[in-house]
Amino acid sequence: MKVLFVCLGNICRSPTAQGVFEKLLADEWPDAGIEVDSAGTHAYHKGEPPDRRAQRAAAERDIDLSSQRARPVTDEDFLIYDYIVAMDRDNYAVLESRKPEEFAGRLCLFMEFAPDLGREDVPDPYYGGLNGFEHVLDLVTDAAKGLLRHIKSTR
Numbered sequence: 778m779k780v781l782f783v784c785l786g787n788i789c790r791s792p793t794a795q796g797v798f799e800k801l802l803a804d805e806w807p808d809a810g811i812e813v814d815s816a817g818t819h820a821y822h823k824g825e826p827p828d829r830r831a832q833r834a835a836a837e838r839d840i841d842l843s844s845q846r847a848r849p850v851t852d853e854d855f856l857i858y859d860y861i862v863a864m865d866r867d868n869y870a871v872l873e874s875r876k877p878e879e880f881a882g883r884l885c886l887f888m889e890f891a892p893d894l895g896r897e898d899v900p901d902p903y904y905g906g907l908n909g910f911e912h913v914l915d916l917v918t919d920a921a922k923g924l925l926r927h928i929k930s931t932r
């Protein structure tokens with residue numbers, strides 16, 4: 778089982794989602810055999826580590842993002858991932874338009890897995906302050922738990 782988290786730049790939201798989900802798996806279901814990665818719909822930041830603010834906010838919650846490097850979504854991703862999880866509706870629309878006919882996985886919005894929060898998007902924190910990154914972590918933590926419950930329920 779392979780899960781890909783996708784945002785715009787792959788330096789703020791989707792690396793945070795990857796780190797949070799990997800930690801949740803390590804803590805709760807280490808033998809699940811779920812592989813996790815993240816990517817961006819744009820390549821502006823290709824090769825860069827996550828934004829320092831994202832790294833710092835995650836580190837305060839014992840989540841290490843430092844080894845991640847940004848990469849753009851590739852055509853091959855649609856052939857190998859079971860779940861492609863978009864951080865917001867804009868990125869979902871880009872992925873939907875790139876999705877090949879052979880895509881056999883599920884394309885979804887991350888916030889679908891936290892329905893109690895009643896929102897569709899993880900907001901882009903890039904141009905805001907530090908509390909935007911805290912907010913991303915809060916949303917992503919709830920949605921990661923929901924995604925894990927969902928995957929467990931399908932096994």
Ligand code: 4NP
Binds near residue numbers: 791
């Ligand atoms: P992300 O945030 O999509 O959560 O990684 C952004 C990162 C960079 C830019 C926009 C959003 N940018 O315009 O460079």
